[in-house]
Amino acid sequence: MIILYVSINISKLKYQQKAIENLLSEKKFPKAASIRALPSSGSDRQYFRVDFDNGSSDSILAAYNPDVQENMAWNSFSSHFRSLGFHVPEILARDESYRYFLLQDLGNTSLFYHVSQGINEEVIGYYKRALQDLIGFQVEGIKRLDLDVAYPATRFDLRSVMWDLNYFKYYFVKPNGIIFNEARLEDDFEVFAAHLLEAESEYFMYRDFQSRNIMIHNDELWYIDFQGGRKGPLQYDLVSLLFQARANLSPELRSELKSYYLKELEKVMPGKTRSFNTHYPAFILFRLMQVLGAYGFRGQLQRKTHFLKSTKLAVKSLTDQLEHAKPELVLPELYSIFEQIIALHQKKAESAEKGKLKIKINSFSFIQSGIPDDPTQNGGGFVFDCRALPNPGRIKELRDFNGLQDPVIHYLDNKGEVKKFLDNMYLIIDQSIDNYLERGFENLQVNFGCTGGKHRSVYCAEMLAKKLTEQYQNLDICVNHLMSNDW
Helix, strand or coil, rough: HHHHHHHHHHHHHHHHHHHHHHHHHHHCCEEEEEEEEECCCCCCCCEEEEEEEECCCCEEEEEECCCCHHHHHHHHHHHHHHHHHCCCCCEEEEECCCEEEEEEECCEEEEHHHHHCCHHHHHHHHHHHHHHHHHHHHHCCCCCCEEEEEEEEECCCHHHHHHHHHHHHHHHCCCCCCCCCCCHHHHHHHHHHHHHHCCCCEEEEECCHHHHHHEEEEEEEEECCCCCCEEECHHHHHHHHHHCCCCCCHHHHHHHHHHHHHHHHHHCCCCCCCHHHHHHHHHHHEEEEEEEEEEEEHHEEECCCHHHHHHHHHHHHHHHHHHCCCCCCCCCCHHHHHHHHHHHHHHHHHHHCCEEEEEEEEEEEECCCCCCCCCCCCCCCEEECCCCCCCHHCCCCCCCCCCCCHHHHHHHHCCCHHHHHHHHHHHHHHHHHHHHHHHCCEEEEEEEECCCCHHHHHHHHHEEEEEEEEHHHEEEEEEEEEHHHHH
C-alpha cells in the first residue's frame, strides 16, 4: 500500500511537471533546465522551482492548485495589491484552466526562518515593518477590492465564525476525548460569535498573516498566501502574527509589537485603540481555537507529526491567555473545555518528562570504524553520509583542526550545500522525534559518517545536538565522537 501511494504521488508530480513544461513553452519562456518540486505545506497546493538552460535567466516558481475558485481569488487579489504597490509576487502567466501559474521567485527565506534562529533587533525590526504593511493591507487594500471573487467567504460573518468554531469542536475537542454538553456548548458558541461580530469589520482580513507567509527578498518584505482574504475586523490578523504557535513569541514581545501596531494605526485612523482592545482578547481565543482545529485535522487525523509540536505551543498560548487576559464573557461550557485541554497537555508533558526520549548522536569514520552498533536492541537508527559535503580535510590550513573547532565550523557554516543538507536532515529527524514522543518510545540513534570521522561528521552531529537542545525540553541527548581518540 505504501509503495502504491508513493508511486501515485510520483505520477502526479510528473504529470504536473509536464503541464508546467507545456505552459512555459506556450508563454515563450526559455527551455527549463529543471523543474523541482518544493516541500508541500498543509494545503493541496504544490510549488515547483523552475531553472532555465539560459544561465542568465533568474529562476521562477510554478504553482499547481486544483481549487479553481481559490486560484481566481488569488489572481484577482494579486493584481489589485500590485496596483497599489504592495509587495506581493508577480503572476507571470497562467493556463486557461486556472490551475497552473508561473510567478516571481522570492527565494526560500521567510520571516519565520529568522525567528527560528533567535529573536534579535533585526527580527523585531522585520516584525515592525510587517505591522506597518499589515495596516496598509487592511485599510488601503480593501478599497476597490473585488470581493465577489473572495473564497470561501466574502466577509467575516456568522457563518464563517461558526465554521471555525465547529472545526475546533469536531477536529480537536472530540478526537481528544474532551467531555462537554453539546447544547450548552452551542449556547456558548452563539454568545462568543455575537461578541466577535460586534467588532467593526470593514477592513481587509488577510486570514493567514503569519511569519511563514512573509518572505524576505533583497531585504524587502513580501507577502504570500492571502487568497483566503475577505472583508473583516482588524484584530484577527494581528493575533495571527503575534500568536503564531511555532514562532513562540514571548508575552513581552507580543505586548511591545501590539503597542507598536496600535501607535501606527492611530496615525491612519485616530481613535481606534479603545474599540480594538474591547474585542482583542476574544480574537486571541478564536484564532487559537481555529489553529487547534487545523492542527487536530493535520496532526491527529492525517498524522502529520510536525503539527503535533505546534499543538503544544498553541495550548501554552491558550493557558497564558486564560491566566492573564481572559475575555469577560459568560462561557461556562467553553471554558470547561479549555481547562480540560490544558489539563490533558499538562499530563502529557509530565508523562514525557518522566520518561525522556534518549537521543544518541554519533559521528564516525566509514573507513576506520564503520557504522556504530545500536546498544538498545532497536536494530539501528538513522545513518547520514556526509561525504558529499565540502571536505575541510582537503584544505591544508584546516586539516589539523576538527569539527568542534572554530576554523572548521566557520568553513562549513558558510557552505550553502551544508546548510541544505542540515535543513533536510532536521526535517527528517523532527518528524521521527515528534512521532516517538507521541508514542512513548525511549530511544533514537542518529549517526553521521564521513571519510575520516573528524570534520564533517563531527560538525553535523554537533549541529543536530545544538538544534534539538534549543527546540525540545524533553530529550536526553548524548553526543559521541568515535574518532576523538585519534585527533
